[in-house]
Amino acid sequence: xxxxxxxxxxxxxxxxxxxxxxxxxxxxxxxxxxxxxxxxxxxxxxxxxxxxxxxxxxxxxxxxxxxxxxxxxxxxxxxxxxxxxxxxxxxxxxxxxxxxxxxxxxxxxxxxxxxxxxxxxxxxxxxxxxxxxxxxxxxxxxxxxxxxxxxxxxxxxxxxxxxxx
Ligand SMILES: [Zn+2]
Numbered sequence: 001x002x003x004x005x006x007x008x009x010x011x012x013x014x015x016x017x018x019x020x021x022x023x024x025x026x027x028x029x030x031x032x033x034x035x036x037x038x039x040x041x042x043x044x045x046x047x048x049x050x051x052x053x054x055x056x057x058x059x060x061x062x063x064x065x066x067x068x069x070x071x072x073x074x075x076x077x078x079x080x081x082x083x084x085x086x087x088x089x090x091x092x093x094x095x096x097x098x099x100x101x102x103x104x105x106x107x108x109x110x111x112x113x114x115x116x117x118x119x120x121x122x123x124x125x126x127x128x129x130x131x132x133x134x135x136x137x138x139x140x141x142x143x144x145x146x147x148x149x150x151x152x153x154x155x156x157x158x159x160x161x162x163x164x165x
Pocket of ligand 1: 088089091131
């Protein structure tokens with residue numbers, strides 16, 4: 001797992017252009033890593049691969065399960081109220097901070113075979129979609145924090161056993 005501070009997490013990922021067997025293997029690896037870490041979503045750069053791919057297995061606020069992957073995702077729509085809720089990340093293990101997200105998000109992309117996919121999420125799952133799209137842009141949730149919340153989060157990062165400070 002790539003951790004906060006690793007350059008691959010802080011640079012934008014590249015568009016996938018090769019839809020060969022290596023892409024299917026990458027998605028399989030990502031699911032295995034996400035499940036092993038008991039996460040609900042994982043972006044490719046979290047396992048050190050700078051490509052625009054994420055996987056998810058995440059409930060929404062109605063306990064409906066959403067499971068899948070998306071290649072070259074674009075967050076095309078967000079709306080609804082913004083909600084500040086506790087958010088964590090497998091790349092910042094053990095930490096959590098109240099982070100603002102839109103309550104509804106729509107992502108478009110393709111699957112490993114290049115077929116178009118469109119994913120609509122609300123609540124917790126909308127948070128997950130926005131979180132993973134952020135990863136592929138080279139940002140993490142602490143980049144969205146401001147003020148005291150941000151200072152507190154960065155201090156916790158420095159003090160973490162895996163911290164960089
Ligand atoms: Zn994350």
